Amino acid sequence: MTGRRSQSGPTAFRWGFVAPRFWPTWLAIGLLHLFAFTGHRPRRAFAGLLARLYRRFNPRRVGIVRTNLALCFPEEPADVREEWVRRHLELHFLALVDLGRIRRARRGELTRQTDVANQPVLDRLRREPGLILTVHSVGLEWAAAMLAETVEGSTIYKPFADNPVIDWWFAGMRTRHGTQALPRERGMGPHLKALRGGRSFFYIADEDLGGGHGVFAPFFGVEKATLPLAGKLARAARCPVYPVIGQLDETTGRYRLRFLDPVELPASADREAATAINRVIEELVRDDPVQLMWSLKYFKTTPPGESERYRR
Template sequence: MRRKTVSVGPSAFRPGLLAPRYWPTWFGLGLLYLLALGGHPLRRGVARLAAGLYRRVNPRRAGIIATNLRLCFPHQSAETREEWLRRYLERHMLALLDLGRIRRARSGELTRQTEVEGQAVLERLRAEPGLILTVHSVGLEWAAAMLAETVPGSTIYKPFAANPVVDWWFGGMRTRHGTEALPRERGMGPHLKALRSGRSFFYIADEDLGAEHSVFAPFFGVEKATLPLAGKLARASGRPVYPVIGQLDEVTGRYRLHFLDPVELPATADREAAAAINRVIEELVIDDPAQLMWSLKYFKTTPPGEADRYRD
C-alpha cells in the first residue's frame, strides 16, 4: 500500500526550480521586484490596465464577483455594486503588484509604512497573544507580513501545487519573520499548541470549505457554510480573539490595518457560533465593502434543495 505524503509547509529552494519550464515564472517575479522599485503611480496605472483586461478575458470570474455583491447587498443600486466591483478589481490587481514590495521589505519596514486603526488593540495583541481573526481582503498578504514583524505566530498555508517556484516564493514571504506556516491537512492541533505556548494564530475565517465540518449561518442575510471554530480555539487556549482586516487605499497606495475590539465567541460548533463569526466578519467588511476578495465563491456550498448560486 502506497503511503500518503503529508505536506509540512512551504517548499525549500532547490536547483530544479531553475529549470527552463519555470523561466516565465521567474520573469514574472522579476517584474514584481522591478515594480517594487517604481513608484505607486506606475503600479496603479498598471493595475488599472490589468483590472480592465482581467474583466474582459475572465467574464466568468467577474460574474462571481457581481453575484456575491448582489446576494450580499440587494438593497444597493446596481450602479453602486458596479462601482464596488470596479474598485475591488483595481485594488486586487494593485495588491498583487505590491507583492514584490512585501517580499523585499527589510525587517520593520512594513510596520513603518502601515496605518493602524485601533493602535491600542495592536499593542494588547503584542503583549497578549491570541487568535487573529481575519478575512480574504485585498490587504491580506500585507497585513500578515506586517504583523509577523512583531507578533510571533502560526498560520494555515495552502500550497501552490501547480508551480513549485511560486510555492517557494510565497512560502518564503510568509515565513521569513518566523511565522510557522502549516498546510490545512495538519489540522488545528499545532495552532492550538502554539496559542497555548504564547504565540498568536493568524486565522482566515471567511472561506467556504464545504459542508462536512461547516454550519449554515447568515452572512449579510445569505445562508453560508461557515466553520464555527474560532470560539472553540479561543476557549481551549484561553486566548482572546482579535478581529482585523487589511485594507488598501488605491489612491495613495497605503495599507491600513483596521482592528476591532477583542470579541468573545461561542465555544460551540453550532449555528449560533457560526452566526457570531459571520457578524464579526460583516463588521470588518461593512465600512468599505470593496476591500473584500469578492472573487471567491463564498456561497458555493448551498443548503439542501437550493440551486447553485453561481449558475450562469
C-alpha cells in the first residue's frame, strides 16, 4: 500500500513506505540526516562530488542551465557563464545535502544560523503579514523553513512523481512549524483566505506554468510565460508584497535572506502586471545570478511562431 496524495495536504505516512522499492529512498534520507551532524567542509566536499557526477551523467539538464544563462546573460563571456554553471551546480547539491539540517532543526535554530539583508523588512513582515514573493533559488527550502519559525503562513507544493516517501519527508520539513502546505490543484482560494486572516503566503513567482495560465512578458529581455497574480492577491487581501530570495554562501555554508523593500504590483492580469513581477525577480537574481535554480525550464513556453528554446 502506498501513500495517497491528498487534495487537502501532503502525503501522510503509511506502512507501505517500508516496501523494498523505497529502500534506496530511505538510504538517501539516512545520509541527509547523517550529514546534518557533520561540519560544512565534508558537506561541501560531498556536494562537489555530486555536482561533478551530475555534469558527467546528466548533460541534458546541464544543457538547460547553459541555455538559460545564455538567454538571460548574453553579454557575459562564455567562460564566465560556464563558471556560473559550475558554481550553481555545487550550490544546488550543497543545498540538497543541507536538507537534513532543515528537517532536524529545532525552532529558532535556523533563524540563528541565517544572515538577513534588510532586517527592517523582516521585522515589518513579522508585525504585518503579507505576500512573500520569492523564486526557485538554491536557498528556497532553507528560507521557507527559517521564516516559518516566526511567520505564520501558507504555501503551495508540487508532489514528487511516483515517490510518496519523498512527499511525506518534505511535508514534515515544510509543515513542522505550522505552515499550511496545499497542492496546486487547490488553487489560490485558501491562500487568499489565509492572507485576509492575518497570515502570510509564501508565493514562488518564477515558474513557467504555460501560456494558458499567464501572459508573455520580458524576463531578462526574453519573452516568458508569467502568471500575473501576485498584485491581484495583494490587492484583494490589502496586504504588502515582500520580495525575498534565499541564498547560500558556498565558502561558509551560511544562508542569507535578501529582502527588497515592499513593492506595489499592478492588480491586473495583463502584460503590465507580469512585467512588474519579472522586474522584481530580476532584481532579486542579479545580486548573485548563480543562486537561481537555472535547471528549470523558465522559457519552455514560447510565443506563437518562435522555435523551441531547449534542444533535445
